[in-house]
Amino acid sequence: MSFLIYLINGLSLGSIYAIIALGYTMVYGIAKxxxxxxxxxxMVGCYVIFTICSTLNGNTVVGLIAAVILCTLLGITTEKVAYKPLRGAASPLAVLITAIGVSYFLENLALLIFGADIKSFSSVVSWQGLSFAGGDLKIQGVTIITxxxxxVILIVLQLFIHKTREGQAMLAVAEDKGxxxxxxxxxxxxxxxxxxIGSALAAIAGALLCSAYPSLSPYLGAMPGIKAFVAAVFGGIGSIPGAMIGGLVLGIVEILSRTYISSQLSDAIVFGILIVVLLVKPTGLLGKKIQEKV
Known part of the structure; x- marks a missing residue:
């Protein structure tokens, strides 16, 4: 019974990684x-929810909607101000370094506004969950919702990409911008x-992450962001189903290794599995080998 509980918790954590990884893989697949x-x-989305709920005494649903809207606008603004001018840069390192700069800027801005103290986060999910086997197996509401x-996000994204005009445009741009x-x-x-879309997904993932692990700091998104990137690479960066599979596998491996092996070695095990997979299949589980014309 305990193994089943750990497995469900792994699926929950993996689902959060998957939602974040979807944002990574979409941006890479289309904007390269x-x-x-x-x-x-x-982190920004979580602080928006925290501010609305604690300071303005607002509803968590209102906070979530506000976080999605603000993160969406932040993503569009960041792309136009920081990334668009470098799109034709001779070296892709210019964009990469700029992205790291934006990351540090947001972290330090949050540090100046909210301080370094860890804040207690109110869950956006009020449902207590379900009990099975006479109460021996209890699944938290936030776990089920996550x-x-x-x-649902995976299905909606797949339908959007393949059934809408905007989605078809994304596929065309991903194939050949010119x-x-x-x-x-x-x-x-x-x-x-x-x-x-990617930034809105980050806000949703942040709300679910802080609901499951209710602590908030300016550095909240650093490690989940790295692990979600690992999940995207693991599944095959550029592949939406691959990001989902990579996130779920990563979450399960992390929880099980933290429980049965060592909490201190769990991250090393996760990254070690990534290395092994990439040695066997460099494009990831569902990634495709792309031949470039020269």
């Missing part, structure tokens, strides 16, 4: 850049939409 500030959008949310532009697709608008 790694937004390492993505993890800090999680897993269901990841599944050809997409010649076909009349607004590449800038498509990339901005991608950042908007």
């Amino acid at each position: 850049m790694l937004n390492f500030a993505h993890g800090d959008f999680i 897993i269901l949310s990841s599944v 050809a997409a532009m010649l076909m009349g697709i607004n590449v800038n608008k498509t990339i901005s939409l991608t950042f908007a």
Whole structure:
């Protein structure tokens, strides 16, 4: 019974990683850049919810909606101000270094505004959950909502990408920006939409993360952001189903290794598995090998 509880907790944590990884993999798949500030959008969304609920005495649902809106605007603004001018840069390192700079900027801004003290976060999920086997197996409401949310987000994203005009434009831009532009697709608008969706997902993931682990600090998004990036690479960066699978596997491995092996070695085990997978299949589980014309 205890193993089943740990497995469910792993699925819950993995679902959070998966939602964050979806933002990473969409931005990379379409804009061909790694937004390492993505993890800090999680932190920004959580502080928005915290401020509305604790300072303004607002509802958690209102806080979540506000966080999604603000993070969406933040993602669009960051892309236009920090990344768009460097899109044609000779070296991709310019964009990567800028992303790291944006990450540090957001962390230090939060540090100045809210301080370094760890804040207690109020869960956005009030449902207590379900009990099974005479109360021996109790699944928290936030755990169930987190897993269901990841599944719903995956399905909605897949339908959006393959069934809508904007989604088809994203696929075209991901395939060839120049050809997409010649076909009349607004590449800038498509990339901005991608950042908007990814940033909104970061806000949702942050709310679920802080609801499950109710502590908030300016550095909240750093490690989950890195692990979600690992999940995206593990599943095959650029692949939406791959990001989902990578996140779930990562969460399960982390919880089980933390429980049965060592809490101090759990992160090392996670990254070690990534190395082994990439040695066997460098493109990740569902990644495709791309041949570039020279």
